[in-house]
Amino acid sequence: MSSLRPDQAGWLMASAAITLAPHTAHLPLTLSAICALLLAWRGILVHGDRALPHRALLMVLAATIIAIVLVEFHHLFGKEPGIALLAGLLSLKLLETRSVRDGRAVVLLCFFMQLGQFLYQQNMAVAALAFIGAITTVASLLALQGFAEPPRARALAAARLILQGLPLMLVLFVLFPRVQGPLWGLPADAYNRVGGLSDSMAPGDFARLGESGAIAFRARFEGDPPPPAERYWRGPVLTRFDGHTWRTGPLRSSEQPAYRPQGIAYPYTLTLEAHNNHWLLALDFPAATPGLRFSDDYQLLAREPVQSRQRVTLLSYPHTPVGMEETVFNLRAALALPPGFNPRTRELGQRLRGEAKNPDDIPALAIAHFRQSRLSYTLEPAPLGRDDVDSFLFDTKQGFCEHFAAAFVVTLRAAGIPARVVTGYQGGEINPVDGTLVIRQSDAHAWTEAWLPGRGWIRIDPTAASAPQRIENGLAAALPDSTRLPLMLRADLAWLHGLRNRLDALNNSWNQWVLGYNPARQKELLGGLGFGEPDWQTLTALMGGGSVIVMGGLTLWALRRRSSADAIDRSWALLCRRLASIGLPRDAWEGPLDYAHRLARQRPDLAETLTALATDYARLRYGPATADPLQSRRFHHSIKNFRPR
Numbered sequence: 071m072s073s074l075r076p077d078q079a080g081w082l083m084a085s086a087a088i089t090l091a092p093h094t095a096h097l098p099l100t101l102s103a104i105c106a107l108l109l110a111w112r113g114i115l116v117h118g119d120r121a122l123p124h125r126a127l128l129m130v131l132a133a134t135i136i137a138i139v140l141v142e143f144h145h146l147f148g149k150e151p152g153i154a155l156l157a158g159l160l161s162l163k164l165l166e167t168r169s170v171r172d173g174r175a176v177v178l179l180c181f182f183m184q185l186g187q188f189l190y191q192q193n194m195a196v197a198a199l200a201f202i203g204a205i206t207t208v209a210s211l212l213a214l215q216g217f218a219e220p221p222r223a224r225a226l227a228a229a230r231l232i233l234q235g236l237p238l239m240l241v242l243f244v245l246f247p248r249v250q251g252p253l254w255g256l257p258a259d260a261y262n263r264v265g266g267l268s269d270s271m272a273p274g275d276f277a278r279l280g281e282s283g284a285i286a287f288r289a290r291f292e293g294d295p296p297p298p299a300e301r302y303w304r305g306p307v308l309t310r311f312d313g314h315t316w317r318t319g320p321l322r323s324s325e326q327p328a329y330r331p332q333g334i335a336y337p338y339t340l341t342l343e344a345h346n347n348h349w350l351l352a353l354d355f356p357a358a359t360p361g362l363r364f365s366d367d368y369q370l371l372a373r374e375p376v377q378s379r380q381r382v383t384l385l386s387y388p389h390t391p392v393g394m395e396e397t398v399f400n401l402r403a404a405l406a407l408p409p410g411f412n413p414r415t416r417e418l419g420q421r422l423r424g425e426a427k428n429p430d431d432i433p434a435l436a437i438a439h440f441r442q443s444r445l446s447y448t449l450e451p452a453p454l455g456r457d458d459v460d461s462f463l464f465d466t467k468q469g470f471c472e473h474f475a476a477a478f479v480v481t482l483r484a485a486g487i488p489a490r491v492v493t494g495y496q497g498g499e500i501n502p503v504d505g506t507l508v509i510r511q512s513d514a515h516a517w518t519e520a521w522l523p524g525r526g527w528i529r530i531d532p533t534a535a536s537a538p539q540r541i542e543n544g545l546a547a548a549l550p551d552s553t554r555l556p557l558m559l560r561a562d563l564a565w566l567h568g569l570r571n572r573l574d575a576l577n578n579s580w581n582q583w584v585l586g587y588n589p590a591r592q593k594e595l596l597g598g599l600g601f602g603e604p605d606w607q608t609l610t611a612l613m614g615g616g617s618v619i620v621m622g623g624l625t626l627w628a629l630r631r632r633s634s635a636d637a638i639d640r641s642w643a644l645l646c647r648r649l650a651s652i653g654l655p656r657d658a659w660e661g662p663l664d665y666a667h668r669l670a671r672q673r674p675d676l677a678e679t680l681t682a683l684a685t686d687y688a689r690l691r692y693g694p695a696t697a698d699p700l701q702s703r704r705f706h707h708s709i710k711n712f713r714p715r
Contacts, residue, residue: 073168073169074168075213076119077218078214079112080116081206081210083116083164084210085177085206086161086164086176087109088199088206089160089183089184089203089207090109090160092196092199093153093186093187096190097153097157100138101142104158104161108162112165123165123166125166128162131162131165132159132162135159138158139151139155149189153183153186156182156186163175173210173214174211176210177210177211181204184200184203184204185200187199194576194580206228208228209224209225209228211228212227237620237623237624238620238624241616241620242617243587244592244595245609245612245613247606247610248589248592266343266347267279267514268306269347270308270315270317271308271316271493271516272314273314273451273454273469273473274472276472276493276514277472279511279512280511280514282510284511285508285509286351286509286510286511287303287341287342287495288509288578289338289339289353289506289509290338290341290505290506291338291507292338295336295507296334296336296388298497300353300354301496301497302354302388302494302515303351303352304351304353304368304370305369305493305494306494307319307367307368307369307491307492307493307519308491308492309400309491311408311480312408313411313457316476316491322366324364325358325363327356327358327368328364329355329368329390329391331357331385331387331390332387332389332390333387333389334388335385336386336387336388337383337384337385338353338383338384340381340384341379341578341581341582341586342376342379342382343379344377344378346377348372348374348376349371349372350362350370350380351370351495352370352384353384354368354386354388354390356387357386357387359382359384367400368392368527379585379586391525391526392526392527393526396521401488404488404489405483406483407480407483411456411459412458412459412460413457414460414463415463418463418481418484419481422436422485423485429522429523432487433482433487436482444467446469446536447469447536447540451466451468451469451470451473454466458473459480462476463477471516471517471533474533474536475516475517475533476491476516477532478530479491479518482520488521489521490518491516491518492516492518492529493516494515495513495514495515496515497513497540501574501578503574503575504578504579506578515533516533517533518530518531592609596609596612638690638702638706639691641687641706641709641710642662642687642691642709644710648713648714649669654673654714665684666681666684683708690702690705
């Protein structure tokens with residue numbers, strides 16, 4: 071039999087269930103089901119007051135959990151298998167929890183698993199779930215230490231404890247010297263589930279991204295943003311083609327761009343979500359920025375992979391001419407086609423070259439051919455054959471942006487025009503709540519660049535020829551059927567649009583001021599409070615002073631707190647002082663009833679009153695907490711009116 075009380079076991083099970091619930095989104099289905107069954111088994115044992123399972127059976131179950139993790143992940147080390155293993159062992163631990171000491175181990179596991187949620191996401195929803203889990207787990211800790219109480223009273227006590235710690239937490243958050251980057255090392259697979267663009271592209275890749283409503287990045291412009299037709303956010307540039315997949319070529323980078331910015335400038339701040347790659351997805355074409363690098367195909371690159379949210383202030387010039395003096399090596403790579411693939415598209419390119427009066431006319435002839443072919447833009451293109459481009463252009467005539475871009479580049483290369491695929495994001499939507507331009511994964515896009523003598527690399531978007539609404543009004547406006555889009559992105563649900571904008575604005579504030587509270591933000595905040603440019607010594611002094619003030623305030627509050635027991639003691643002390651004034655003092659060792667009995671022998675005339683008052687005091691002070699309020703008021707009133715002589 072377990073030595074834990076039913077309420078203690080119940081709180082531990084509730085803590086484990088609330089802690090594990092958010093993890094079911096990324097745990098293997100089999101393991102989630104096993105955790106649920108183990109928790110239910112523990113609940114049945116508590117309800118029936120039955121014995122816990124034998125240790126041998128628990129060992130078999132532990133081995134089973136380890137085997138499932140090995141089958142799912144093929145190893146036991148790293149974020150994914152580590153969290154999965156802890157989830158299974160936490161559920162199993164409850165089946166051997168017999169003592170308060172075991173219960174404390176469950177509490178520690180719950181806290182660790184709540185911290186593990188932030189390895190996946192760090193948004194407000196995850197923080198709220200962790201806060202609820204913390205309240206439940208602190209309530210479990212209180213239950214292990216004290217007597218049984220109603221669940222509501224226990225939960226309120228836990229919430230009060232956590233709220234009392236918030237002022238100190240706030241002081242530490244604001245004033246603790248910020249360190250750029252994590253304070254501890256993360257497992258090697260910590261960023262495996264980070265989604266977004268890749269350095270390769272095959273048919274169907276962008277269609278899958280088009281079904282995601284996740285935010286890729288945000289941009290806040292100083293002034294009006296560029297028109298939709300100029301909102302091309304440059305990512306990986308794909309030059310190599312093997313007949314099916316496009317890949318990046320060798321990258322060379324420097325601290326200065328290979329162009330001279332000119333034309334209209336757009337200053338903005340980019341807040342980029344983690345994607346575990348070097349590219350920064352800037353608007354074409356950014357000026358030099360300290361700490362960043364530029365590739366020879368005009369990508370803006372970070373020095374390290376973007377593994378956490380980053381804020382970068384940039385200045386972009388979309389009308390800048392680039393590649394006027396391109397190298398022979400790059401042009402040769404932008405003409406290469408694999409032999410034996412897409413013969414019909416090759417023939418089309420050669421025919422267009424014969425029809426053109428000069429090479430500059432070929433891109434326009436290719437666009438005209440795409441329009442005449444009545445290609446349709448869809449998230450559900452028909453399956454393609456071995457020659458992907460031929461199948462798209464001449465057979466199915468259905469595709470997403472990657473189909474259009476790939477077919478256009480192959481056509482231009484076959485016509486002798488250097489061309490390449492550029493991937494990134496196009497468009498974005500202004501959030502009317504906070505004025506931020508929000509770019510989602512569904513805005514992922516592929517377009518083309520062609521090189522023409524005297525003009526350099528020029529952007530040509532073949533998708534716009536068949537689906538101009540995609541460029542002007544976004545993905546939902548361009549698709550004939552938007553049912554495959556995420557619910558929040560569908561244009562026919564305006565009220566959901568408004569709700570999404572409010573949530574996005576709230577999350578953006580959370581990202582900027584909580585998750586994005588970096589050394590620069592800290593200096594900005596403290597500078598606004600009059601502390602100038604604080605160094606770590608100043609921050610340490612401020613933090614120490616703030617902590618002392620908070621702890622002093624909490625101590626004074628605790629000392630001055632008045633409870634019903636305090637009021638009862640004050641009334642009893644008043645009675646004792648009045649009796650002492652007439653020569654009947656209470657000895658230090660005497661309890662209230664002993665004191666009353668002694669005085670009854672000395673002053674029989676006061677015996678009835680003193681015995682009643684002493685009995686009421688003992689009942690109110692040492693009896694059940696749920697005393698009759700009427701009795702308490704009567705006790706205070708009787709002592710107030712008692713004037714012994």
